[in-house]
Amino acid sequence: MMFGWGNMPGEPLPRFPGAQEPAAPPSTDQLIAAGWGYVSLSTASIQPDNGAGLTSGIIGLTNKGKRRTPEQWGSLRAWAWGAARTLDYLETLPAVDAKRVGIEGVSRYGKAALVTMAFEPRFALVLVGSSGEGGAKPQPQLRGAGGEPHRVRRLPLDGRQFPEVRRG
Numbered sequence: 001m002m003f004g005w006g007n008m009p010g011e012p013l014p015r016f017p018g019a020q021e022p023a024a025p026p027s028t029d030q031l032i033a034a035g036w037g038y039v040s041l042s043t044a045s046i047q048p049d050n051g052a053g054l055t056s057g058i059i060g061l062t063n064k065g066k067r068r069t070p071e072q073w074g075s076l077r078a079w080a081w082g083a084a085r086t087l088d089y090l091e092t093l094p095a096v097d098a099k100r101v102g103i104e105g106v107s108r109y110g111k112a113a114l115v116t117m118a119f120e121p122r123f124a125l126v127l128v129g130s131s132g133e134g135g136a137k138p139q140p141q142l143r144g145a146g147g148e149p150h151r152v153r154r155l156p157l158d159g160r161q162f163p164e165v166r167r168g
Contacts, residue, residue, distance in 0.1 A: 001039040003109035046082030080116035107132045
């Protein structure tokens with residue numbers, strides 16, 4: 001399952017003027033040819049990715065159109081919920097081995113894939129092409145005035161960073 005959008009088999013890929021044609025068939029076509037399946041999950045169908053959308057989508061539905069409070073879900077968590085509901089559906093299909101479904105994302109969708117894995121243990125694996133700033137990249141070890149190390153960890157929650165500083 002991949003966050004974002006993807007073409008259905010046989011649909012033409014978007015082409016950009018002046019861009020070179022790919023040498024190989026699209027990865028989705030290659031997956032199907034190898035006997036795999038894929039699901040493209042449109043995040044906008046679950047929750048818009050903007051502040052105005054926090055009164056619509058699944059967040060707006062659960063809050064009856066009112067704005068969310070800071071401790072409630074943001075877009076990333078709402079998308080993870082949508083991925084879990086999609087996996088619920090896949091479990092009903094005899095042709096799908098739901099115990100072998102993974103989740104994939106790049107950039108902001110990479111953060112969504114990480115959040116999904118944190119909250120939904122039924123996904124077998126995660127593939128994160130990049131989780132962008134504040135994602136899962138290694139963080140530097142900082143040193144205090146006396147040379148003692150500080151460990152800084154950033155969590156990808158709603159695109160904000162929450163540093164946790166610990167001495168020792």
